[in-house]
Amino acid sequence: MSRKIYKGRYVVKSDESFVIFIIGMRINKFFSFTKWIPVFRAMGPMLRELYQHPELGFYHTEYLINWRGVTLIQYWRSFEELEAYARGKTHATAWRNFNRTIKDDGSVGIFHETYKVQKNATEAIYNNMPKFGLANVFTHTGVSPTTDTARDRIEK
Structure with a gap:
């Protein structure tokens, strides 16, 4: 960049339609390092995969860091491609790990918002x-x- x-x-x-996907994590319990650091680190492999494979429909991401976490603004070619990636192995593994180690213990929050932008x-x-x-x-x-x-x- x-x-x-x-x-x-x-x-x-x-002159194209596209998707804006906002995803992030919030550190709710700062001293729970063993909880939030793996969540933060799980983003790297996914982003590397996306940048290495433009055929997946991913265009670009912007990082916004705040004192409680990180937010990524992503740009995708279509909702269908974003959805397909979410069901793929790399994301599914990260999601499964989150649910296994954190689930609803309150230490780390995650969120996403998806916007379909018309031509x-x-x-x-x-x-x-x-x-x-x-x-x-x-x-x-x-x-x-x-x-x-x-x-x-x-x-x-």
């Missing part, structure tokens, strides 16, 4: 930023007279 700063204003152009239903602006989010997935281009305002971009 490039950390190059794109000076000025940029937008994203996409031409997004608006994004980036000002003096490295590529982030949708800019890592779709066409990242400078603002033009037809993409100058949020309304212009959402109604393109």
Whole structure:
């Protein structure tokens, strides 16, 4: 992922439907290291697999870290591909391990949200930023007279 700063204003152009999947973990009992560290570490193998196999439908993820945990914003080609991955071996193993070691003991929380984004239903602006989010997935281009305002971009 490039950390190059794109000076000025940029937008994203996409004519595709896609899925935004937000997934994360929350550390509820900080000193329960043996509980939350394995959950945190389970994300790595899944992300490596996804980046190594673009045919699975995964585009990109952004990491957001806070004092209680981590959240990943993922971009997928379709809900069907996300669902198929969730039923696959790597994810199923991580899920089984979570349920075996944590289940409902309250030490670690996990969550996810899924959004199906219809074709031409997004608006994004980036000002003096490295590529982030949708800019890592779709066409990242400078603002033009037809993409100058949020309304212009959402109604393109």
